[in-house]
Amino acid sequence: MKLTDAIIDVFSIDGDLSRHIKGFRPRDEQLEMAQVVAEAIESKSTVIVEAGTGTGKTFAYLAPVLLAGKKTIISTGSKNLQDQLFNRDLPAIKKALGYSGKIALLKGRSNYLCLERLDQVIAQGVLGDKSVLTDLSKVRRWNNSTQSGDLSECIELAEDSPILPQLTSTSESCLGSDCPNYAECYIAKARKKALNADLVVVNHHIFFADMAVKENGFGELIPNAEAIIFDEAHQLPDIASQYFGQSLTSRQLFELCKDINIVYRTELKDMQQLGNIADTLQKIIQDFRLLLGEGNQRGNWRDLSKQSMVAKAFNLLQEKLEFLSEVIKLVLGRSQTLDSIFERLEAIKVQLERLAETNVVGYCYWYETIGRQFGLHITPLTVADKFGSQVANKEAAWIFTSATLAVGADFQHFCQRLGISPHKQKILPSPFNYCEQALLCVPRYLPPTNRPNTLTALGEMLLPLIEANQGRCFVLCTSYAMMRGLAEYFRAQSELSILLQGESAKTQLLTQFVEEKHSVLVATSSFWEGVDVRGDALSLVIIDKLPFTAPDEPLLKARIEDCRLQGGDPFNDIQIPEAVIALKQGVGRLIRDVTDRGAVVICDNRLVTRAYGETFLKSLPDAKRTRDLRKVVQFLQNNQANEL
DSSP, X not given: OOHHHHHHHHTSTTSHHHHHSTTOOOOHHHHHHHHHHHHHHHHTOEEEEEEOTTSOHHHHHHHHHHHXXXXXXXXXXXXXXXXXXXXXXXXXXXXXXXXXXXXXXXXXGGGBOOHHHHHHHHHHOOSSOHHHHHHHHHHHHHHTTOSSOXXXXXXXXXXXXXXXXXXXXXXXXXXXXXXXXXXXXXXXXHHHHHHTOSEEEEEHHHHHHHHHHHHTTSOOSSOOOSEEEEETGGGHHHHHHHHTSEEEEHHHHHHHHHHHHHHHHHTOTTOHHHHHHHHHHHHHHHHHHHHTXXXXXXXXXXXXXXXXXXXXXXXXXXXXXXXXHHHHHTTTTSOHHHHHHHHHHHHHHHHHHHHHOTTOSSEEEEEEEETTXXXXXXXXXXXXXXXXXXXXXSOSEEEEEESOOOBTTBOHHHXXXXXXXXXXXXXXXXXXXXXXXXXXXXXXXXXXXXXXXXXXXXXXXXXXXXXXXTSOEEEEOSSHHHHHHHHHHHHHHOOSEEEETTSSOHHHHHHHHHHSTTEEEEEOGGGSSSOOOOGGGXXXXXXXXXXXXXXXXXXXXXXXXXXXXXXXOHIIIIIHHHHHHHHHHHHTTSOOSTTOOEEEEEOOTHHHHSXXXXXXXXXXXOOEXXXXXXXXXXXXXXXXXXXX
């Protein structure tokens, strides 16, 4: 039987999916997508599918690859989606179709507990206050029962716990097969399983990490495949650029110092000079961080590196690393760990040399500071050549899908950024009746933006609406400052349960949101997409303003300058398309099922006062619109009455 015929059978009213999966209902859009995917697999071609919310795109690409029996990589936009796909969707469809192939889940090494690091932390003590010690106890208890070592399973641990960097390895610090814990290593086991699997679920970060490893000739993390599927494909251009560039972080440097000190204290006690240099180097790194400015920020490294104080500190860092290299050369061969450290050191020296060559064109040189940490980055302005050639040269089916790929009805922006020429492009509308199910409001009398009292005025305007809806609300912000400020205001002024992104793990927050009937979740970037809350738990989504990336963000700024030099219009060619896609994602959190009803409030006048506002509105679902918050309250109250 041809694959396309088999697809029609399994998606029919009395097919395998209807018979074996509770609640499955055949959808025309889903069948159409499944056929497009099947055709791509059979012809080894490239296709792009925008599948509106509710299409059922996950089953639409899973069924064809399982039926085809081809070696497949599925890459998702986030670890959260990865877990959902592996733990929920795949088992259901695998059982329904009687699939007997091997399936594996693979994440990046920062997601797995490093047993060697755990031993070191237990032996040397943790860095931080009592809460860090408490978190260590949680991890140790969990380690006694875990099979995978995947830290996302340790649900008691907050996603931003300071213990996590101390318990995970980096590619530089990992000892590989020389590690005393290698036989039990969680990441080694996960990679071995992935290489032997017929279908591997990865995320975009590890897909590009693998591509970079293969390009450098250092082996592979994931197997070659006949079908490669990207879910949440709109994220690909930004993630790809990270892996086709260069990065050096303070974490890499601090860990180098830490590991040198461990070797000195345990294996080479006669080499006091090693400990002295490591301590000196640590002080130089800390001083360098202070020169980059206070708080969390991003900026242009080309400009900053020309400042005399920064240039002097950068040269000093290079000199000390060179001196350290000469000292280690004297004792090479005495310690496997130190030999590995030497290789890391040489790689860091090369990175610093590249960071000093700021005259190379086609790249953005930028820095970022987060708390006491910093990163120095070289990022290509476009990945189109590199990624496009990978797609063109690899004989496989390439399937790109997301609910948000097109701007209007056009895929041009997405295709240009990735350098791909698809054989087929398809837009499948959502089966939901947005006109009946949803209301879109851009309120009148919004407070002026960027004023000292903007946050309070916005909180005052929104709180009566949130309370009228008895919570059941997402407040999606475009900045951490607005997120924290609004959460603080709501907590001070309301009895509702206010949940804040970062205070516990993402999955735990979502569970709490659903279980606590009248709660409000205030969040930013990571909750704009990949979050699926159905039913009456969520009936109101508030967005503080249009999600334009700040024009002084160094990478965007560099892309804008490059676009201008090539005669383009950066605002229309770059900024608007990317903001449109981000807004579509945020709005898409509201209606997740045919029975869902609710309102979206976007607190940005530009939607109605600027000409480009129409581009945004045309890209959004066809909901009823109003500018009157009272009508939003009425709509939501009518929904509540209908629920009773």
